[in-house]
Amino acid sequence: MVVAVTLTGTMRSRRGWWIVAVSVLAAWAVIGLRPAHAVPLYDGIGFPDEPYRWLQAPQGTAKTPAVTPANATVTVSPQGSTDSVRAFSAEQGPQIAFAIRQGALAPPAGATSVHLRAVATPAPSVAPPQGTLVSNVYRLTATAAPNGTVALHPGSTIIVNLRSDKATNDVVVLETFTGGKWTQVATTRVGTDIYAGTVPAFGDLALVRMDPGAQVTVTAQSANPFATSATGEGTNGGKLGQGAAVSNTALWVGAGIILMLLTAGLVLARRRMSAR
Amino acid sequence: MSLAPPEPAGSDQRPAAGRDGVPSAARTGARGPVAVHALLIALVLAVCARRALAGLDPAGNPAAGASFAVLLAGTAWLARRRYGLGWTWTGPAPWGWRRCVLLGAAGAAALCAGPLITHLRAPGGALPAGGFPAWGSVVAAVAVSEEAFLRGALWRAIGDCWGDGAALAVTAVAFAVLHVPFYGPWVLPLDLAVGFLLGGLRLITGGVAAPATAHVLADFAGWWLR
Numbered sequence: 001m002v003v004a005v006t007l008t009g010t011m012r013s014r015r016g017w018w019i020v021a022v023s024v025l026a027a028w029a030v031i032g033l034r035p036a037h038a039v040p041l042y043d044g045i046g047f048p049d050e051p052y053r054w055l056q057a058p059q060g061t062a063k064t065p066a067v068t069p070a071n072a073t074v075t076v077s078p079q080g081s082t083d084s085v086r087a088f089s090a091e092q093g094p095q096i097a098f099a100i101r102q103g104a105l106a107p108p109a110g111a112t113s114v115h116l117r118a119v120a121t122p123a124p125s126v127a128p129p130q131g132t133l134v135s136n137v138y139r140l141t142a143t144a145a146p147n148g149t150v151a152l153h154p155g156s157t158i159i160v161n162l163r164s165d166k167a168t169n170d171v172v173v174l175e176t177f178t179g180g181k182w183t184q185v186a187t188t189r190v191g192t193d194i195y196a197g198t199v200p201a202f203g204d205l206a207l208v209r210m211d212p213g214a215q216v217t218v219t220a221q222s223a224n225p226f227a228t229s230a231t232g233e234g235t236n237g238g239k240l241g242q243g244a245a246v247s248n249t250a251l252w253v254g255a256g257i258i259l260m261l262l263t264a265g266l267v268l269a270r271r272r273m274s275a276r
Numbered sequence: 277m278s279l280a281p282p283e284p285a286g287s288d289q290r291p292a293a294g295r296d297g298v299p300s301a302a303r304t305g306a307r308g309p310v311a312v313h314a315l316l317i318a319l320v321l322a323v324c325a326r327r328a329l330a331g332l333d334p335a336g337n338p339a340a341g342a343s344f345a346v347l348l349a350g351t352a353w354l355a356r357r358r359y360g361l362g363w364t365w366t367g368p369a370p371w372g373w374r375r376c377v378l379l380g381a382a383g384a385a386a387l388c389a390g391p392l393i394t395h396l397r398a399p400g401g402a403l404p405a406g407g408f409p410a411w412g413s414v415v416a417a418v419a420v421s422e423e424a425f426l427r428g429a430l431w432r433a434i435g436d437c438w439g440d441g442a443a444l445a446v447t448a449v450a451f452a453v454l455h456v457p458f459y460g461p462w463v464l465p466l467d468l469a470v471g472f473l474l475g476g477l478r479l480i481t482g483g484v485a486a487p488a489t490a491h492v493l494a495d496f497a498g499w500w501l502r
Contacts, residue, residue, distance in 0.1 A: 012440060016479030019444070023473035024386045030466040031390040251457050255324050259317060266313035273310055 363428035367482025380489025
C-alpha cells in the first residue's frame with residue numbers, strides 16, 4: 001500500500017515537472033509574440049496611472065510634474081538602413097509611445113545615427129473641429145547625426161500610442177495637425193485610456209474627444225494589440241464609439257449562457273445524487 | 277447551496293486521506309459533480325460582480341479587485357471548512373512550506389525571464405516603489421484567493437471526481453477565461469500557459485502554496501518589468 005502511494009506520488013510529481021517545463025516554454029513563446037512592453041501581467045489589478053501631465057493645464061486641474069518627452073536613438077548601418085525602434089515618455093503610464101519598424105527610416109547619405117523625439121508642444125490656435133483635445137499635442141521629429149533631416153520611406157508608418165487625460169466612453173480619435181488643419185487617423189483603443197494609430201509622417205498629433213453627434217471620418221483598425229500597440233498597457237481594446245458597449249454586451253450574454261449551462265448541470269447532478 | 281453535510285465541530289482537520297494524502301469528505305460519488313458545478317457557478321458570479329463593480333476600468337479598479345478576492349477566498353474557505361473539500365496549502369512530505377515557497381519562486385522566475393530580457397534591452401519605465409505597497413496588497417489578495425479557489429477547492433472537487441488530469445485542464449482553462457472580461461481575449465494564450473504552469477506546481481507539491489507564491493511574485497514583477 002505504501003509502495004503504491006509512493007509510486008503514484010512519484011508519477012504525479014514527474015508529470016507535474018513536465019507540465020511546468022512545457023508551460024514555461026509556451027509562456028515564453030507567447031511573450032515573444034506580444035508587443036515588447038506589454039506588461040507581463042498574468043493576473044491582478046491594472047497598473048495605476050499618475051494624473052495626466054499637461055503642458056498647458058486646463059483650469060481646475062491639479063499641479064503635476066513637468067511632462068516628459070519620449071526619446072530614442074537608432075544606429076544607421078553602412079547600407080543606410082535602421083533597426084526597429086521604440087520610445088516611451090517617462091510618466092507612470094507613458095503619455096506617448098511610438099514605434100518604427102526596421103528599415104522604415106530614410107536617413108540622408110553619410111548619417112551614422114538617427115535621433116527620434118516626441119515632445120509636448122503648445123496647442124495650435126486652430127482647435128480640432130467638433131472635438132476637444134484630451135491629450136497634449138506632441139511633435140514627432142527625427143534628426144540625423146552628424147546632420148540632416150530624416151523622413152520615412154514611402155509606405156512606412158509610425159505606430160503611436162497616446163494616453164488620454166481620463167477614461168471615457170466617448171469617441172476619441174487620434175488626429176494629426178499639418179498645414180493648419182486637423183486630420184483624423186484610424187484609431188484603436190488598446191487600453192483603458194490608451195489609443196493607438198499609425199501616422200505616415202513625422203509632425204504634430206494629439207487625441208481628440210469628439211463631440212456628441214460629431215462626424216468621425218475614419219474607421220477603426222483591428223483592436224488586436226499585437227497589430228498596433230506599442231505600450232500594451234491593458235488590452236481591453238474596443239472599436240470606436242460603440243466598441244466597448246458591444247464588448248460588454250457580448251460579455252454579459254456569454255456569462256449568462258455559461259451560468260445557464262452550469263445551473264442545468266448542477267440540477268442534473270443533484271437529481272442523480274438524489275436517485276442514488 | 278448544499279454540497280455536503282458539514283463536518284462535526286472540531287473534526288475539520290484531515291478526516292480521511294485522499295489520493296494525494298490530502299483529506300476530502302466529498303470524495304467521488306454523486307456529490308462531487310454537484311460541488312464542481314456549484315463552485316463554477318460561484319466563480320462566474322464572482323467574475324460578473326468584479327466586472328460590474330469595475331466600471332470604466334475593468335482591470336484597474338482596486339475595490340472591484342478586492343471584492344473579487346473576498347468572494348473567491350470566502351467560497352474556497354466555505355468549501356474547505358463547511359463542505360469537506362479538504363484542500364491544503366502544503367502537500368505530503370517533503371513539500372512543506374519552505375520547499376513550496378522556493379518552488380513557487382522558481383516558477384515565477386522562469387515566467388519572468390522573458391519579460392526581463394525585453395526590459396533589459398529596452399526599459400519601458402518602472403513604476404515608483406512608493407505606490408507598490410497599496411497596489412501589491414490588493415494584487416496579492418487577488419492572486420492568493422484565486423489559487424485557493426482554483427488550485428484548492430475546485431481542483432479538489434474535480435480531482436475527486438475525474439482525477440488530477442481533469443483538474444489540471446479545467447482549472448487552467450478557468451484561469452485563462454476568468455481574465456478575459458478584464459484584459460480582453462488576447463490574454464487567453466498566455467494565461468492558459470500560466471494556468472498549466474501553476475497547475476503543474478500544484479501537481480508536484482500537492483498543495484496551493486507553490487502556485488500561490490509563483491502567482492503573487494509573477495504579478496509583483498509586472499511593477500518593474502515594463
